[in-house]
Amino acid sequence: MTSQTDSLATSERSGAFSDSDPIVLTLTIGFILLFVGASIIDSSAVATAIGAGFTWTAKYLGSFFQLLLLATFFISLGTAVSKAGNARIGGLDEPEISRFRWLSMIMCTLLAGGGVFFAAGEPVYHFVVTPPAFDTEAGTAAATAPAMAQSFTHWGFLAWAVLGSLTALVLSRAHYDQGKPLQPRTLLYPVFGENAVRGKLGGVIDALCVIAVVAGTVGPIGFLATQVSFGLHELFGTTDGYGTQLAVLIILAGVYMTSAMTGLHKGIQLLSRFNVLLALAIAAVIFLFGPTLFLTNTFTQSFGEYLTSFMAMSTMTAETAPDWWMKWWTVFFFAWFIGYTPLMAVFVSRISRGRTVREMILAVAVLAPIATTIWFTLLGGSGIYHQLAGTFDLTEALNNFRFDVATLTVAQALPGGTWMAAAILLLTTIFVATTGDSMSYSIAMVGAGHDEPNPWIRVFWGGAMALMAAILLYMGSGQIGVLQQFIVITAIPVSFVILPSLWTGPKAAMAMARDQGLA
Template identity: 75%
Template structure:
């Protein structure tokens, strides 16, 4: 019984790969170059409309987005929080079942080595925000006590809560929504059923073939693309301002729009080239470089910085995070000031929701050959723990310098000047100017890694297959850099307005992610049954020890799975 099903899945899987190598031949009419015309029209239309309205009335656009941002955060903030919490809990629960042993793509041979795979996941999902906020956010929560705690700001007792609150925003919940349950749904639909890697495919279990063609599916894809564009252009623009400011402080380079534009051109050239060369070359190379540089910086901070303080701070902060996990993750505007929830928890969670579908596409694409358990534990557990360590090294060092009087960032952080915080902490670290320059380079590569990965993912959405043409990848990469340049020319406030807009896009995108709470486990069950891991009543089936290739099936050979 299972033999026939496995053979069918093998055929579908190989046919997908063959189509991927010659994408133009497999596309419907009208989608040969830039992809789905509905997705393209709506996505580009939004960009043109946003820029055009901003040129016409900057303040009006900012005010309208600000009002929508405030309403969304207040009315739907609790819903966003529950969505992330439930996603994490269901995903972790799934890893404890036999279904988690099912392999993505029906092959025992991963496409990427474990180091490369983890590197790409870490660098793409953490992005530049992991550096931009890693230094400043813990210090902010140290000098301004978070609502979940009643410790006195700026004291020894405030250290652990400050780190714990930062861990909440960048920890288990954030990572889980970026590629756990949703990646399972996409992997099953793509590799087992031959459906394209598109956001609309997340709704395939509910609507079937109706969602895969026509206007509705195109609108779903376009909304998810718009959310990612809004979320990616922000870091690209902020990187230009941060690097320009850093070069001015460190090397005396003039901090103006011309410098920012040069930085954008260089950044765009890096990630567009990386996106064009694909996952196997450019994206992989940038990710590996990123990881090695981050490990080098982390080693210097740990070995030559306030080592004992950092060890104690992480231990207490992580313990505080686990102890108050549910209190912090379910805290709403009923028990915290509206402005605090809007600009911290809800903003971050909505940002991650906006990235959710396209990140899931990317994770599903690079995780072929991995088990569901490996994917979930890497994305939702290992990566968050690594993130908390990184936040402790940068942010914990910042807290130490703030507490001992080496630096004073109270005023800067009250005004949300996180670029100042990052540079100030970096200069106080061992190595001073060298460390500051290294962190600026690291931030640049982080943003470039996100830019190339998202250019690739957006191109996949438009093309409908996982080998989009170089033209599509370059088009989206250049478009995001150009949009950042235009918004910076109008003023940094428009970059902030665009980032606030991602909270609005999180409303429809969250509805795309919501069904994965039950369709994710359903997809895992189907995969496990097809691979002969569980019976119809979900009882585990004894299997032979895993080898480098799946068991041979009638009409297939091990080489077919490569």
């Protein structure tokens, strides 16, 4: 019996790659090898070329990205409140996953790693460098609400809506009701039919979307290693260097590869629930034992400022703001979210089976952003409070974009001091691990074209991203930053893949409603 089991396992491992689209596999691995190889040969040339592409994309396509996110948000809300909002995804009468687990997976996957990394530092940055949409004096009490509101713009309604609303509807309708593969290419099926789903074109579409996610995920993995290494050095005196960074990467990869291998209903759910409970505990301590009244007033004023200045901040262009500011803030973040969208939509569609259209859209595009703004207020608002009080001065660190320094400095000033800082480092680590395992799972699903990809393929993609981060970190953290810029370039083809969802998303919801006798 044992020999038969071993033989089966060996056969499964040897046939693992037969479960993947060869075009997706070849192009994506080819990109990883090309980027790493070119960086080893001439890192400055790679940085210069990608920097030029980044600048061009931000200048000429920034407004397109902004309009795409705005349209997605408002159309998704319209779809949610329509009769089609009552339709159930996947034709099930009851959800596959309980509400708490489902919401935990959404919160911990969409924007999780980046949101935690920027939550402490970005609001303080906008506090000491006034955003172009406002004219308040930097570093004063009056600058608090505009600073928080600008952060809400980057991580709020628009960012969340594009990641898992209309695109998830298109994929859900095509996959569960029409039998099409759960792959990015399926987003174009309602427009181009079978030609978009079958053949080499579909493989190229999938590969471009996977490359965007690899670029967007390796960055947070690499930055996490530098942040944890720096944090452990400051808190416990360990060596801050490549050895520590590599150890962090190995542990992180081990966690999310194991989670991805155990599947959607075990490891990924377990990590998500643990992280949400830890985040709630940290939030409660900060709110109850920190500057409670200041945080309450800051959230109220900032959210009001976010709503009243929503369009002004969301439509700011290089004509009315400095080029460098648009490039490194609004356009960078919006392009990053666009690059993630197809695979995030795959994941949201997979975990939302049995939910109504209205539930899914409101959870992703409304509830999750509000939770994000609360989290940013607790960490970033605390940072502003201590910056105002003179506890520390992060101006120099943030002008040099040292968000690892900002996060740790703010964390140490929170109730609990060193232990709170350690808890936030742990939280950030598990958040990034959750993103790593869900994206490994999603990439494997894209390659396989079905809901249960081979476990060894999930492990392979998780390991490939960690290895890429390790190699780039060995060359210097600057190459991780170059890779982050590359996702803005990958957002160009991805944006055209998700563009049709502006009209095919509502149509998909209405078709589901008609099939279920609801419209």
